[in-house]
Amino acid sequence: MERVQTLLRNHDIRPSYTRMAIYRYLDENRNHPTVEAIHEALSASLPTLSKTTVYNTLHLFIRHHLVKEIDLQDHKRYDIVQEPHAHFKCDVCDTLYDIDIVPPNAPTHDDIVDVRDVQLVYHGTCKRCQQAV
Amino acid sequence: MERVQTLLRNHDIRPSYTRMAIYRYLDENRNHPTVEAIHEALSASLPTLSKTTVYNTLHLFIRHHLVKEIDLQDHKRYDIVQEPHAHFKCDVCDTLYDIDIVPPNAPTHDDIVDVRDVQLVYHGTCKRCQQAV
DNA sequence: TATATATTTGTAATGATTACATTTTTATGG
DNA sequence: CCATAAAAATGTAATCATTACAAATATATA
Numbered sequence: 342m343e344r345v346q347t348l349l350r351n352h353d354i355r356p357s358y359t360r361m362a363i364y365r366y367l368d369e370n371r372n373h374p375t376v377e378a379i380h381e382a383l384s385a386s387l388p389t390l391s392k393t394t395v396y397n398t399l400h401l402f403i404r405h406h407l408v409k410e411i412d413l414q415d416h417k418r419y420d421i422v423q424e425p426h427a428h429f430k431c432d433v434c435d436t437l438y439d440i441d442i443v444p445p446n447a448p449t450h451d452d453i454v455d456v457r458d459v460q461l462v463y464h465g466t467c468k469r470c471q472q473a474v
Numbered sequence: 475m476e477r478v479q480t481l482l483r484n485h486d487i488r489p490s491y492t493r494m495a496i497y498r499y500l501d502e503n504r505n506h507p508t509v510e511a512i513h514e515a516l517s518a519s520l521p522t523l524s525k526t527t528v529y530n531t532l533h534l535f536i537r538h539h540l541v542k543e544i545d546l547q548d549h550k551r552y553d554i555v556q557e558p559h560a561h562f563k564c565d566v567c568d569t570l571y572d573i574d575i576v577p578p579n580a581p582t583h584d585d586i587v588d589v590r591d592v593q594l595v596y597h598g599t600c601k602r603c604q605q606a607v
Numbered sequence: 608t609a610t611a612t613a614t615t616t617g618t619a620a621t622g623a624t625t626a627c628a629t630t631t632t633t634a635t636g637g
Numbered sequence: 638c639c640a641t642a643a644a645a646a647t648g649t650a651a652t653c654a655t656t657a658c659a660a661a662t663a664t665a666t667a
Contacts, residue, residue: 355633355644355645357632357633357644357645357646359645359646360645375623376623376624377623389646389647390646390647391646391647391648392623392624392647392648393624393625393626393646393647393648393649394645394646394647396624396625397645397646398645398646410547412545412546412547413545414543414545414550415623416622416623417547417623417624427580429580429583429585429586429589431585432590438583438585438586440580440581440583440586441581441583442578442580442581444578444594445575445577445578445594447560447562447573447575447596448573448574448575450562450571450573450574451601452562452564452571452600452601452602453562453571453573453596453598453600453601454598454599454600454601454604455598455599455604456562456596456597456598457565457597457598457599458596458597458598459594459595459596459597460593460594460595460597461577461578461592461593461594462545462592462593463580463586463589463591463592464589464590464591464592464593465586465587465588465589465590465591466587466588466590467585467586467587468584468585468586468587469585471587471588488613488614488664490613490614490615490663490664492614492615493614508654509654509655510654522615522616523615523616524615524616524617525616525617525654525655526615526616526617526618526655526656526657527614527615527616529655529656530614530615531614531615548654549654550654550655
């Protein structure tokens, strides 16, 4: 049985063809794609794929802790869950780079009881865009 | 001369009445308001204030490093620039708490040249919402 | 005071995301 | 194998924050 199929099953997700395709895309393209990008890329092999399905599936994956949403200024990006790490967003070309740094744990704080997630995002200009000037 | 007026001048911003009002609001209400909240609060004293002006002014403040934008799932929040710190967002009541922790510096990385900003945001449930269950 | 410039406003467009009802697919019991 | 119920996928329409833009207003300066 295929690895992705097993993986979805292990997370209580029925491995439909569409779901496997979306998961596989995220797994093979670790460039933090937008919904738009996922939809466009998969439309070639799944011509009837709707954006609503992409949204539905991503939200399903998020609820089952397979995927994380990254909130940026404009579109949301989606990232396969992996080791805790940070991101660097180039505000010129909009590329999102993985940064190999573990976000610090939340300190104890009067108002905080239950921390489920951390997002650590750096903003600036990447090398390529800097050189392009 | 009023403090806010001087402060805006020092940042090369002409201190119009509206701009001072918006700055003062952010300074006195450090609860990371949305554009909506700012507009609604100031409409009482500035009945003709338009949302466009709130947007324009915030973006002006951001360009001049007086204000930072915080990107969350839904609306953007605005925060007066102060000591580097983190945020905790309660995903139940949407409150954004200040967290007194300095985000780590970006590590040296092949793709990164110029880092201008960091956002460190924790997500979870706050004490009040936890108890409300 | 006249005129150029800066600021503010209001309306219309944009565009991502969600709501929702319908259609299609899949699983299961007889 | 068929009938039927449940799940998944689809398409369209609505929502709503944000932006674009042109017109109106206020401000500064000569």
